[in-house]
Amino acid sequence: MPAASGSDENWWRGAVIYQVYPRSFQDTDGDGMGDLRGVTRRLPHIASLGVDAIWLSPFFTSPQADMGYDVSDYCDVDPMFGTLADFDEMLAEAHRLGLKVIIDQVISHTSDRHPWFVESRSSRTNAKADWYVWADPKPDGTAPNNWLSIFGGPGWEWDGVRRQYYLHNFLSSQPDLNFHNPEVQEAVLATVRFWLDRGVDGFRLDTANFYFHDRLLRDNPPLVPDPDATSRDAPEVNPYGMQDHLYDKTQPENLDFLRRFRAVLDEYGGRATVGEVGDGSRSLQTVAAYTSGGDKLHMCYTFDLLGPEFTARHFRRCVENFQSTVTDGWVCWAFSNHDVMRHVSRFALREADRERVAKLAISLLASLRGTICLYQGEELGLPEAELAFEELRDPYGIRFWPAFAGRDGCRTPMVWERELSNAGFSAGTPWLPVRDGHRMLAVDAQEGVEGAVLEHYRQTLGFRRAQSALVDGDMVFLGTNQDLLVFTREKDDERLLFVFNLTQEPQTFHLPATLVAEPHPMPGFAPVFADNAIKLAALDVFCGRLR
Structure with missing residues (x-):
């Protein structure tokens, strides 16, 4: 099996990870969607920042109902992104440049077009009948319990063939796998081995605390608001945040599965995992459980620093809470990612302050103890893009518009060359628009310019790398x-x-x-x-x- 690039087993501790959202990074075939060849083309830019690794958001075969987080084949590349050969070329080039490659592993659920689900829903007696979370209706025909979907409405969808409900924590086209079934765990781990054998250096585990559900399907109680909470499960406009999610996620059985996952990685050496944990006020306790003992996840991130507060009190409280709760685990800090408003728009009180806030924010992030994660475009100081309803593609935003605009504003294309069509992202019509305000902040407009946000990122990450502390x-x-x-x-x-x-x-x-x-x-x-x-x-x- 290929060895992971480099030889340091603990390369991930204190590393700087750069998140690539492939759909919006670089288009090379003119279809308006970024692709893996585009990632390969722009790897020198990422390497020039002084980061240690890239995290690729999903590029697997998918109907794209949730932008690739609805997987229909875990072991192939969606044609919109290219081919397995394109992935291998990208991986080899990243390793040549000294970059580790972490890929998104979305295993709590699949697409409803995944062959596993197609078979599972065909009858109650087929070989995969128990691979997903199925339950009978209540006598009055309503859903088995009160669990909600993060994307709005009940967390259950009726299936007329089986005459049962199936669980979905997100879209109804994203049915939840039943991890209580050992066959499901084996099948998932086989897909993990597929990518390890290709040479990937690690995995970002999407919704890492969602794998198991309560076998008894007990109702979630209402949430008792915690005024001191630093993390929320959902925006205030979403009723999902009104429940205390005791039973639909973060079940104790998850610990044993994470141990199994880690054991697979340990066979290969030099690989790492970073888990996404959204568990409301219990997020840090969950991170402590998932990263303790050196036999589960290497590190986790929560949503504590992904909110609007930019104060000394908030940051100190978040870090001290982590230090007191997660005594032998490791954290990955971030201010932005593909799911939240870009942080210069969240943190800057005035538009005139955005550049200064962008520089101060990376200086603070680079000074924290932990691994840090950057999101594409933040090195340019990109603000959130404002979109009209007709331009939205995110099902989350479409569902809760106009109270919540969703996630498209942080997912608009990367801007490379100010004077080119679509700022160099695509020769075609991009899937989301490129705003003029972003165009003016393109890479070529900042490259080599003293005082530019881009150059500040390079200098700050170089400063971090030079200080062992x-x-x-x-x-x-x-x-x-x-x-x-x-x-x-x-x-x-x-x-x-x-x-x-x-x-x-x-x-x-x-x-x-x-x-x-x-x-x-x-x-x-x-x-x-x-x-x-x-x-x-x-x-x-x-x-x-x-x-």
């Missing part, structure tokens, strides 16, 4: 007036001090008498330091070496 050193917060975020990062004899001013007002931090610091500036920032007082402008950061 930032990769996996300890992180300790210092008390402040809560307007400032102050912490140290320490490893061996290297000890760094960071002071972040996330406010719109100048702030001064007086260094404790017990600390002696000398400036060690982060790229792009130059606060005043004199007489043990650090004077920071609005949206500013100080970095110093402690001795």
Whole structure:
């Protein structure tokens, strides 16, 4: 079997991962959809940022009802993205450039067009009859319980052939696999081996806490709101967030399956997993369970930093909550991904602040203890694109419009060359529009330009790589007036001090008498330091070496 690129078993600890949304990255055949050849073409750009790995959102065979998160063949490439040969070429080029490749593994559910489901729904007695979650209706014909779909409405769909309901946590065309069936686990792990044998370096596990359901199909109770919660299961417009999801996900049986998954990866060596965990106020407890002991997931991410709050209090609370709860696990921090509004639009109070916020945000992210994940286009400071209802493609947004616009605004095409049609993304009509505001921020408009967000990303990630304390050193917060975020990062004899001013007002931090610091500036920032007082402008950061 091919060896994973590199030899360090722990390459993932403190790594920088760059998420590629292939449909919107680079189109090479003019159909308006990005493809794997496009990813290969643009790998040098990704490598130039100084990242360690790429995460590819799904490219498997799919009807594309949920943009590839509805898989109909786990072991092939959808023709819109290319072929297996194109994937192999992309993988080889990524490894040549020193990049690991993580692929999205969407195994909690399949498409209703997957051959497994086609057979399962054909009768109650076929060989795969128990491969999905089927249940009889209540005597009055209604669904078996009160479980809801994240995409709106009941989590159950009636099937006239079997005269039963099947469970779907997302679209009705995304039926949930029954992981209580050992045959399902074996079939899923076989698809994992398929990609490991091709040489992939790891997996991002979509909805990693959704694999198992309560066998008794008990109703979820109503949620008792927690005012201190840093993570939510759904936007407030979605009634899914009104339930306490005790029984439709995060079941104890999941731990044994994650151990089985990890055991497969350990056979290959040097591979890694990052799990997506959405579990409301219990997310950190779930992450602790899933990453402890070194025998399950390597790391997880939650939605704690994917909300609108950009304050010292929020970030400190999120990190300290993680540190106190997840004592021997590892976290992957991110500010943006394909499911949430781009963070410069969430964090910047004024449009004029977007560039400054973009730079400050990556400086903060690069200073945190953990692995970090970037989302394509954030290195350009791209804001959320505003779309009309007629332009939407996301079923989530279409369902909840106009109260919730969905996820298309962060999924619009990557912008490469300002003067080209569609900013160099495609010679055809792109699946989502390219806005002029994005075009002006294209790669070629920022390449080599001093002070540009793109160059700031490169410099900041280079700064992170050069400081061993930032990769996996300890992180300790210092008390402040809560307007400032102050912490140290320490490893061996290297000890760094960071002071972040996330406010719109100048702030001064007086260094404790017990600390002696000398400036060690982060790229792009130059606060005043004199007489043990650090004077920071609005949206500013100080970095110093402690001795």
